[in-house]
Amino acid sequence: MSLDAITDRLRAAEAAAGRAPGSVCLIAVSKRQPPERVERALRAGHRVFGENYVQEAQAKWPDWQAEYPGVSVHLVGPLQTNKARAAVELFDAIHSLDRPKLARTLARLAQERGACPELFVQVNTGDEPQKAGIPPHEADAFIAECRALDLPLAGLMCLPPAGADSAPHFTELAAIAARNGLTGLSMGMSDDFEAAVAHGATHVRVGSAIFGARD
Numbered sequence: 518m519s520l521d522a523i524t525d526r527l528r529a530a531e532a533a534a535g536r537a538p539g540s541v542c543l544i545a546v547s548k549r550q551p552p553e554r555v556e557r558a559l560r561a562g563h564r565v566f567g568e569n570y571v572q573e574a575q576a577k578w579p580d581w582q583a584e585y586p587g588v589s590v591h592l593v594g595p596l597q598t599n600k601a602r603a604a605v606e607l608f609d610a611i612h613s614l615d616r617p618k619l620a621r622t623l624a625r626l627a628q629e630r631g632a633c634p635e636l637f638v639q640v641n642t643g644d645e646p647q648k649a650g651i652p653p654h655e656a657d658a659f660i661a662e663c664r665a666l667d668l669p670l671a672g673l674m675c676l677p678p679a680g681a682d683s684a685p686h687f688t689e690l691a692a693i694a695a696r697n698g699l700t701g702l703s704m705g706m707s708d709d710f711e712a713a714v715a716h717g718a719t720h721v722r723v724g725s726a727i728f729g730a731r732d
């Protein structure tokens with residue numbers, strides 16, 4: 518696979534779903550990829566990337582951002598509260614807002630800086646005990662809490678259980694977003710991004726299908 522092939526498949530999925538071409542944001546998840554693979558995507562003109570770890574992203578992205586104007590980097594992995602300051606300084610979007618303490622910390626930093634990355638609330642649609650995310654039955658209350666803190670909510674994110682059919686999880690995430698007036702849906706990865714687009718994804722997070730297996 519490659520960036521071109523995935524972009525073609527994404528355009529086809531948009532067309533099949535009656536969505537405008539280019540309306541779904543392709544986040545190329547570059548965590549733990551050799552730098553030459555990421556540079557190939559940068560040279561090809563791709564500008565939206567995803568990372569899972571604050572420290573890894575801090576080490577990689579400032580130089581590339583200086584060299585390639587217009588790059589945006591999204592945090593798609595879990596965020597520890599003690600890394601929140603570094604995260605808001607580095608990332609254009611955070612897809613893992615998943616608990617009240619983190620919401621309060623981000624709100625304080627946003628006030629201090631007068632700016633905040635776009636935020637996606639992560640919902641644990643599979644109710645998996647080991648996985649991050651707000652349980653679905655607490656999502657409405659948490660979204661209201663974030664809004665009371667004036668946080669800029671772009672939408673919702675989910676990471677369906679491994680090996681399960683993702684479709685019901687995408688449907689549930691879209692329903693929670695709709696009833697809360699949120700338009701962004703960060704869902705779909707290498708194995709299921711086309712299904713996610715069919716269910717209304719606005720952002721797909723694709724790593725290995727673009728770059729190959731990770732280190």
Ligand SMILES: *Cc1c(COP(=O)(O)O)cnc(C)c1O
Nearest residue numbers: 546593706707722723724725726
């Ligand atoms: C690693 C990761 C991805 C990309 O996964 P692939 O299977 O390589 O496409 C997407 N979202 C999150 C949250 C991830 O951690």
